[in-house]
Amino acid sequence: MEKPLSWQPEFEQLVEEHQSMVFSLAWRMTGDRGMAEEVAQDVLLELDRNLRKLESADHVRFWLRRVTVNRSTDALRRRNAREPGWDEGFWVELEERHGLVESDEGSALSMRIEELMASLPESQRAALILRYQEDLSPEEIAATLKSPVATVKSQLQRGLKLLRLRASNYLKEYVRGT
């Protein structure tokens, strides 16, 4: 396929435009800020190497989402192989160390939702992040994750149910505590 002549991307401009999306995706997939920064940098550098192969702004966005999810999953697996059971106590430890800044019930729930995302299975987490952070349709998520649409719909449904259950349990505990 011929690359449209009008589309001549500037790497710097693409980094500026997409860095927060890539970083947010990596952070929510890994649940680790440091690792997310590393993943995001690697993904953006890989974009620089693959820029000639990408044909449009939409193609860049699609490519970035797919590569970020894949690199984050790889990074998580590498870490889990190196440090088994890392994820089990991480959020508890993080909360104990820093404490949650809970100004009101809503923001506390928002923060907790983000944390609870990390406890979901990888495939459900990826589907939910792409759905609610990136606002993609199940078909677009399926294309990004190279999964059948039916599988993605089921992952979304299950993930949402599980997340909602955990969030409502947290909210009950929060209300009981205050």
Next chain:
Amino acid sequence: MEHNDRKDGRDSKFEQDDLAEFEQKLRFALQHRTAPMGMKARVLATARERRRQKQHGWQWMVQRVAASVVIAAIAGGAVAYHQIEERRKGEAAREQVMLALKITNKTLNRVNERLTDDNQ
């Protein structure tokens, strides 16, 4: 019966509203986060450095290939010169042997003629 249906409908509506509200909260919680300070600068600097190294790598590779070609040409030339020289020496030696054989042949013919004359 009708009362139960209406109750189920109300429950389902309540459930849907609840889900929609949760999805809204989820969207709010999953807004894009600001990228860390200096990440863009680090990425651009690394990309520049990689490009420079790649270019340098190319130059280095071209130099190595050129040097290899020159060395191969010199070695090939030397081998070819050596072979030509050997062949030339062989030709000269063969010509000398042929000359010596011709002289010997002539001498033997003369001896033979004399012997024939003496016998007659």
